[in-house]
Amino acid sequence: MAGVAADDSAFSSAEKQAIARHGPWPQPVLRDPSNRGSGNADAIALGRALFFDARLSVKGDMACATCHQPARGLADGRDRAQGRERLDRNTPGLWNVGLAHWFGWDGAADSLWSFALRPILNSLELGATPAHVAKVLGGDPAYACLRRNAFGKAAATKASDDQMMVDAAKALAAFMETLNSGKSPFDELHDVLARGDAAAVAQYPADARRGLRIFAGRGNCAVCHFGPNFSNGEFHEIGIPYLLGAGRVDAGRQGGIKAVRADKFNLLGAFSDDASRASGSRTRHVTENHANFGQFKVPSLRNVELTAPYMHNGKLATLRDVVHHYSELSEDRLHQDGEALLKPLRLTDAEADDLVAFLRTLTSRQFPAVAPPLKPTCEPRK
Ligand code: HEC
Numbered sequence: 001m002a003g004v005a006a007d008d009s010a011f012s013s014a015e016k017q018a019i020a021r022h023g024p025w026p027q028p029v030l031r032d033p034s035n036r037g038s039g040n041a042d043a044i045a046l047g048r049a050l051f052f053d054a055r056l057s058v059k060g061d062m063a064c065a066t067c068h069q070p071a072r073g074l075a076d077g078r079d080r081a082q083g084r085e086r087l088d089r090n091t092p093g094l095w096n097v098g099l100a101h102w103f104g105w106d107g108a109a110d111s112l113w114s115f116a117l118r119p120i121l122n123s124l125e126l127g128a129t130p131a132h133v134a135k136v137l138g139g140d141p142a143y144a145c146l147r148r149n150a151f152g153k154a155a156a157t158k159a160s161d162d163q164m165m166v167d168a169a170k171a172l173a174a175f176m177e178t179l180n181s182g183k184s185p186f187d188e189l190h191d192v193l194a195r196g197d198a199a200a201v202a203q204y205p206a207d208a209r210r211g212l213r214i215f216a217g218r219g220n221c222a223v224c225h226f227g228p229n230f231s232n233g234e235f236h237e238i239g240i241p242y243l244l245g246a247g248r249v250d251a252g253r254q255g256g257i258k259a260v261r262a263d264k265f266n267l268l269g270a271f272s273d274d275a276s277r278a279s280g281s282r283t284r285h286v287t288e289n290h291a292n293f294g295q296f297k298v299p300s301l302r303n304v305e306l307t308a309p310y311m312h313n314g315k316l317a318t319l320r321d322v323v324h325h326y327s328e329l330s331e332d333r334l335h336q337d338g339e340a341l342l343k344p345l346r347l348t349d350a351e352a353d354d355l356v357a358f359l360r361t362l363t364s365r366q367f368p369a370v371a372p373p374l375k376p377t378c379e380p381r382k
């Protein structure tokens with residue numbers, strides 16, 4: 001245990017800089033110019049109600065919250081999601097999702113609202129049609145009133161079914177933008193280090209401190225799990241098998257790029273509220289190359305403790321299994337040169353425990369309530 005005493009010593013200035021880059025927290029979610037409802041109180045109220053409303057599904061039995069459960073970090077605890085049938089991918093938690101710029105494990109959507117259309121329409125999920133969503137929105141007086149307040153009178157009188165469905169998705173997005181998780185023990189460390197309060201720094205557990213040193217140092221984790229939200233927002237391949245069995249593969253980012261470019265609801269299309277289309281510049285410039293095959297989005301690590309099992313296909317059951325993966329990973333599995341960042345770390349058992357202890361300090365101490373309103377109310381605005 002020779003290393004322990006040294007590891008318990010004060011953080012070096014390089015380590016302090018590394019820690020500083022993961023804050024401050026919370027980060028503001030900027031208004032989304034492609035969504036007129038972004039930041040609007042009535043849109044948020046409508047989105048919150050819809051998130052929990054099973055009437056949105058064609059059989060009236062499934063809502064967003066069926067899979068994105070508040071008690072499970074807004075995920076579902078399953079390896080792969082269970083809709084009408086088992087889906088191919090794991091349900092991600094939605095805390096802080098408003099800070100991302102690509103959505104889905106493969107980034108098949110370029111806005112939060114256009115992503116929300118996928119589960120609404122997917123026959124294995126809510127299985128709705130635009131006409132069904134239009135009926136739900138139009139048929140509930142509180143919903144109709146909130147929608148009119150949020151998206152304007154003109155839209156309310158002569159909207160197509162597609163437009164009604166997009167408004168529902170934009171309201172859902174406005175709600176999801178408010179899912180900011182509160183401070184974690186790691187953020188408290190960040191803040192007291194910035195203030196130079198040595199006594200308070202000592203409150204951060206010793207095992208997590210050693211794990212943090214691995215994370216920010218030789219583990220190279222922070223290269224991809226970068227910044228305040230512990231994600232660079234981009235796509236990498238880390239050697240998780242993407243065979244779906246029976247000759248089917250999950251092409252990951254490669255399929256996501258194809259999908260986002262072909263999507264009529266993308267940020268370059270007619271349904272974006274950003275007249276300048278400036279918010280679509282990533283979409284305009286994204287190009288496919290063979291390295292994208294098998295890449296998946298770098299997930300945020302905030303509240304990761306709550307959303308086991310892990311990875312795009314839920315193949316790793318625990319955080320210890322994830323750490324083991326990075327510790328023992330076989331370099332032949334990584335099919336592309338770009339990921340030279342990843343080397344098997346060959347951690348000892350004690351080091352692996354430390355890294356897990358660090359990851360657990362990214363769990364928020366408390367969460368804002370995400371419960372549905374019993375019945376949303378609405379005062380029509382002029
Ligand atoms: C049957 C389970 C299920 C239901 C119901 C469901 N989701 Fe999901 N959700 C998933 C899965 C699985 C993924 C990952 C999909 C992918 O990458 O292709 C996901 C991904 C997401 C993401 C992307 C998160 C990220 O970090 O990129 C958002 C946003 C989201 N869902 C919102 C919603 C909304 C809004 C609804 C309701 C309209 C909904 N979901 C209904 C299972 C579900």
Ligand code: HEC
Pocket residue numbers: 215219220221222223224225235236237238240296297298299300301304307309310311312313319322323326339341342355359
């Ligand atoms: C080259 C970029 C890269 C590096 C370096 C990296 N990761 Fe990841 N990480 C990813 C990607 C991409 C995924 C998702 C992969 C997938 O699902 O196929 C991921 C997934 C995870 C997950 C699962 C999260 C979830 O919600 O499923 C954890 C935990 C994690 N990484 C921790 C770490 C730790 C700890 C390190 C350092 C030892 C590290 N990562 C280094 C890119 C990286």
